[in-house]
Amino acid sequence: MGDREGSGHGGRTNRSVLQRSPGLAISGGLVNGLRGRTNGRTNGRTNGLTNGRGRTNGLVNGVGYVNGVHLRRNISGTVRSSDVRVAAYLIIASILAMLVLGYLLGAPAPIPSQFQADGDFSEWASVPFYADEVADAPASADLVSFATHWEPGRLAVYGRARGPWFAGLDSTSVYLLIDDPSSLGYRVTGFDADFIADLWGWGDALRGNSFREWIGDPDRDNATSFRALGTFEASSRGPEFEFILTDAHLDLDPSRGLRLRLATRSALAADESPIVGQGRGSLTLDQRAVASVVTSRANLLELRFRALVSDIILRNLTVDHQGGGLLVLPTFPLVIPAGQERVEWAILDPVGLSSGAFVIAEVTAADAGVASTNVDVPVTIHGAGAKAYVQAAPAGKVIDGLFSDWSSVGLDPDDAVSDSVDIRESALALQSDAFFYVRTEGTFLAGSILPERRVQAPTPSPNSSIPAPVPLRRQAAEDILRIYVDTNVLDSIGIPFGGIVADRVLEVTGRAGRIISRATYAWNESAANWDPGGGAIDVAFVGTQFEGRVPAGILSLSNNSRVVFTMTDWSQAGDATDLIAPSPAPSTMAPKFQPMHGLDNESVPAPPLANEPIVDGRCETFPNEYAGAATRGNLDLRFAVGTRPEIRYLFVCVEVMSDPTNDFDDMGSLLFDTEHNGGLFPQKDDRRFQVWNGGAPFWSWMGDGVDWVDCTGTCDPGNEADGRFRMGRMFYEFRIGFDDVWGPNSSLPDALAGFAVFVIDGGIDLYWWGSAVVDDYLPDSWGHIFIPEFPFPALVAGIVAVIPIVWRRRRREASRGG
Template identity: 25%
Template sequence: MPENKGSPEEQMAVLSEFTKIPGLGLSKAKKLYEAGYRSLEQLKQASFDELAQIPGIGENRATLIKRYFGEEAFSGKPFQEASPPEKPSGKNSQGVKEGAEPHPAAEAAKPEAETPEVKEEAGVREGAQPHPEEDLEVKIIAEFRKIPGIGLPYAKKLYDAGFRSVEELRNASYAELKEIVDEKGATAIKNFIEIQKPEEKPGVEAKEEKPAEEIKAEAEVKEEEAPEVEGAEPEAEAHEGKKEEGVREGVEPHPEEVEMMEVPKSKETKTNNHKPEKEQGLINGLKTKRHMPVNRAKTKTQKIVSLGVISILVLASIVVVWYALLPESRVTIDGNIDDWAGVPKYADNSFASLDSINITEYSMLFEEKRINFFAKTAGEIFAAQNGVDTLFIFIDADSNPNTGYSIQGMGAEYKVEISGWDKQIHSASAQRFTGENNLNYSAWESYGEVRAEISANIVEGYIKIPNLEKPEAIFIMSHTENQNVNAKVCKAPVSPAYSTLVVTQRFVAGDVVQAGDVVLEITLAARAGSVKINSITVSNANVVLQKNELASNEEITVQAVAKQLNSGIAYKFAVEGVNTDAVVHITGTAGSAYFGAPPEGITIDGAFGDWNSVIKGTDSTGDAPKNIDLLEYASNISNNAYFYMAVDGSMLAGCEIPVIQTRPAPNPIVGPVILRENLGKDIARVYIDLLNSTINTFNPAMLQHGYLIELEGRNGKVLSAKAWHWENGQRRD
């Protein structure tokens, strides 16, 4: 038959079918598979001689296969009985000393002819022993398959990996089992082991012990009810006697058993009912009572089946209850983080204006059913006496900055928002981003379940989100009071990989640079684990790493120096990437400068050295938030109008959380809510009065003849640029 190798799953399915034949273990089933047989139907169609010629099968197993299909095994030669094991001298096959006359009942119990018989329960012919290794393998795999969720393929993998008992599985770690039978199989094994009592063995039924007097009384009743047959033992009774005494025909008994089996001639042995020995049966030299075998065997089988069904039902009930009571998480949400031992934690030592929002440590635990989180502050958390303290956790489900809400260089699909004051939590919500514009903060919608608890300076909670591919999360905490907002952004995002490298860049060059000038200072901080850094790439600059490995929470600062570039051209200097074994988060500000010398005239290119010769106006600092606190301004109007502005913070940075958190009103007015697009933009406007009529007393309403230029931006990028023209006080678009 042609050999057609299938997949491992197909092979295991075929082997499972073949082992249904009594007497065929996995090793013999493999022989049939290697010979090209792929189904029981193919075995049924094969002739006895074809099967017997397969290496490792032979006539014995061929006979078993044919009898399984109800066929007689015929070949060109008579069937040969398997040779019994060689017996020690001085004993015959009946377990009686040489030279001793066999008991008459035992003589009568011998079969008339040495006809080969096959024991159906064992699956092998009487007198033929299965291969020890094969028998052991079948037993062990059968034991493993009793574990709920472990089928034949998993059981075979465990056996091939060297496991030989459930106790060995109990001692194996979850990680070791996961490598062999994947996460599903490992979980099934550990769940099964947890509900097993230490003294119990899987698959073993406990027997109820009866008092000796009750057993004796039952034996006497059965003896009175069972008719005796003089001179011969029925074949079924003979087999029953062998099973009761634990000795198989053709197997040499233990020496101590031999002494028990010897029957002295000179003395009659009495039983409990005082019957002489000649009236008792003798099977293989062992004495036994004669009973009605058919009814007794039927009763015993019924008991075994009943006990098996009850055991399965009890075990299934235990498993169901165990799963129902199984906790969802390894951590308990109570504001105490002692049960977070072993979970990497992130430290943050950046500045915050208030201790109640100054997050110093935080982490997340990503589990199958939910994501747990905690944050620890320098002072008591949610302690605002006026205003509102709020914790925001933005979760990027796929580590893709182009999907979800744009914040801190991430694209967040989910958000946790917890607000409180007076040392209490007053609201907790989970939301999902549904907008098409990734800057629209109004596109958050309520989603799922969230819970949080606080204790002193710790808030702990969870959000129920299904399995995420490559999640990352950023923590932000704010205090809002009288329309003023103070916030702290934790620099390191949390991920299941935990080890994170935070790269903070700061542009330190002037408007014009030369080769070798320092253009960026770069801080490298390892969080929640050690980090190995291979290289850093900076546009138009070189970086020399003096240290390649950082311990957890270690920080170093390196410098980027300008390369040799073309003179008179503006170049941007920014960190483009880091070759490392950790999650990388790049933050801070890059910058642009001219190399060598600025160009002649004003050029719109993001560098500002070409404004050095232009007189600029100045404004005082500290009278507005930094990102809109104007420091310098200038204009150059000829054929074209050019303008220049510089702020104390970042130009057109916008607001990533463009809402003001407030306490609920005592009697709120409930009405329809109209959600308008909220992009959190910064707006810069330039008014040009061609008549110079409003100098020093400017009011936009007084603009009679000129232009209005308006820029809108977010995250340092211009989103729109518009200009309007006024004539005689009327706007001309």
């Protein structure tokens, strides 16, 4: 009939389709007639026939058509229960097939590492060890070898000591210092630490560990800028330990080039390993001066190299050379075989230099790598380089760090303190200026890695309370040199200390081989306080030796001058010398009592007081409250002490000048050895009285031969104490019964007891009076308190005149409403 458009039979429009057979199920009718189907026959009819067969929108649930076709005419056939089972089987088979293919084609399960912190060290037999030189430290803290093993996302560390780890009652700490070369971290000698992993223990057992991250601080000596990140797996047995760090602790990506260093710390000494990296191999360099005067071309500096684990190629050295002349270095590159040493020299040719010229040469860095791969390795440099004069050294004392002009020195014994604060020699020289010299057992101003020492937590008193937390303050593991000066032994101006009356103090602080601060102080008699002095202190120190110069105008010294040298570490433990004179002179030290207590132990009389004080932490509740008292003190604290014999009580008021903050955990203590028999542990006759800021709690303790225990029922029930923060500092006031001070000797006119004042500032800083180093658990470290033998009235008359001077400042402040 042809394909054309039009009207009539060949082109019906909107004709009824509802009259058609229901089997056709045409919906909506024909559009534009039979010959005018939309989209033609190829794509089927709209809402009608589709592809000639598959009708759309047919009847459902009436006749049973789907898509216009009867169910049994569907090309898929009838859906029976067997079809459902077949489908389920196919689904299960598909899942199994995916699991099998995943196992065959996927990544294999990781194999557990053989390096575990389990106390079985056999896996380390296949790992090369780094050797560490024998240190002057206890065997339990002397690291002799160590090793590292790196895996993806894991670092295993092993160490071996000369003796069993953590032996004895004192704690020992092991530190892994981790340096990220891309950032500046916490300062350690020759190293920066961005992370620290540390282990600690005592009693032959590992007690704990921690992992910390440096969060950044412009003050790179401030240890409070570390953040705790948790713990890690660790184990120790005998002289060996091992532990594991993972990516959960820090990013161990090899591309970071992390550097590692192990260090140990015991109560008295420390040890540090060579620096190693993420690869195998390391180089150490020990430099040593071999000349202090050079007249012609000569060796100036010995360079001793040692290769560890791998053959090392040394490509170059960086040298700080000052003063002129020609410094000739070895020819590079140099190869040092693994485990062997090679000695080279830096040679000085003084060409062009005049007599007296001063030359300095020190290696500050080295460029080295593994010989076979040329991959960089860390270099650990020891020693301070060389200093030398050309032709001749100048006459007289010069602060140059050579120390050859200190031929006459005073000797000091080897004491049981950290080597860096154990004074072995000291001297004072007067020329146009004042010169001072000190030699310590260990490296001068070495400080500590961290200002902490792990100890067992003491058992609190049953009635004790836990102080509220306080904000962290700066804490640095510094060493402090103080030189107490009595400018004239013929006067009494100043503070009694170590057998002199000091009216000047020189102070130098530092750590990690660096000076952090230097200062002078002068005693202000009218204000009864130390004022900062003017003028600079010229200093030099190398290794274990220190020398300093102070202009004569600052000290005004004479042949009547005397000095006492002290050195303390961050915990205030340290050493003090006997008094030093610029030339042979009679001793002016006070008589020593026997048995000897603390080093340079101090003594104080307990004269009768004109009035009975009110114990309220004020120390001047009414005028002349402590009239008649004896006074003692130092840079950190001072106190007044006296008795009321008629009621048999001792009264003590302590003022802590070095505590300008009102902390909840400030605490003051008085220590008494009532039978004056000393000892290494608190005995039954020993007493300790402690009071917190605010006056509560007040604790009373007695020794039991090992520790302090509550002495309620034994100590005088009339004892009392109070602690108050006022006028910008802490005050502690005590009333203690005679029997808890002098015990069975309390009725004797010349009764003598061990005595010390011990203060804790903010739970961190420690201050004391009684000896150079006071330990509240060591009666042998205390000073003395005694009842004066001569008539009381004469003593009272002599001391009443002193009290207005000592306490004048507080009366003046109190009058202003302090």
